[in-house]
Amino acid sequence: MKILIVDDDEMTRSMYTEVFNEAGFNVVEAKDGVEGLDTATKEIPDVIFTGIIMPRMDGFSLMEALKKNVATANIPVVMSSHMGREEDRQKAEKLGVKDFVVRDMTPPVKVVDRINSIFLKGVEYKVEFNSNALDAQKLARDLSFNSNFQCPECDEKLVLSLRIKNVEKLTFEAQFVCPDCGWKTK
Numbered sequence: 678m679k680i681l682i683v684d685d686d687e688m689t690r691s692m693y694t695e696v697f698n699e700a701g702f703n704v705v706e707a708k709d710g711v712e713g714l715d716t717a718t719k720e721i722p723d724v725i726f727t728g729i730i731m732p733r734m735d736g737f738s739l740m741e742a743l744k745k746n747v748a749t750a751n752i753p754v755v756m757s758s759h760m761g762r763e764e765d766r767q768k769a770e771k772l773g774v775k776d777f778v779v780r781d782m783t784p785p786v787k788v789v790d791r792i793n794s795i796f797l798k799g800v801e802y803k804v805e806f807n808s809n810a811l812d813a814q815k816l817a818r819d820l821s822f823n824s825n826f827q828c829p830e831c832d833e834k835l836v837l838s839l840r841i842k843n844v845e846k847l848t849f850e851a852q853f854v855c856p857d858c859g860w861k862t863k
């Protein structure tokens with residue numbers, strides 16, 4: 678995954694670059710909003726991690742500019758704030774940032790976790806289900822499925838869909854779905 682780190686402080690930039698490199702990210706850097714916008718357009722990163730206060734163009738203006746360009750409008754942006762001012766958080770939310778990190782309260786490895794979690798939220802896994810395993814037959818009876826777990830609409834074998842609900846607690850939302858017609862349990 679490619680991350681663009683935008684910050685005017687070289688120490689901060691190289692610190693995060695190291696942390697994200699270690700976590701397996703491909704890192705590109707920019708030293709302010711102007712350079713960040715330019716780099717984002719050229720590199721199309723998977724995610725942008727930007728500071729707020731920077732010369733020439735700050736994090737908010739960068740965010741606005743990214744939204745105006747079709748090529749960059751959908752890149753998730755995470756903002757990092759030194760002081761975590763409430764008005765900054767609200768402004769960031771209004772602009773559609775994915776996460777607002779208060780730097781002094783968030784160790785860099787946690788920042789990596791939070792950025793990873795953006796991509797995991799809502800991810801769906803489709804698991805093939807063994808109708809003979811463990812409580813499968815009891816489950817079939819309880820849910821009024823037939824014993825082969827076939828779709829009530831088209832007879833295709835149902836699969837179990839697991840969607841990540843909470844990344845930190847690793848909780849899932851589970852549903853039987855039909856891979857063919859899209860029928861699903863409520």
Ligand SMILES: [Zn+2]
Pocket residue numbers: 828829830831832833855856857858859860
């Ligand atoms: Zn079906």
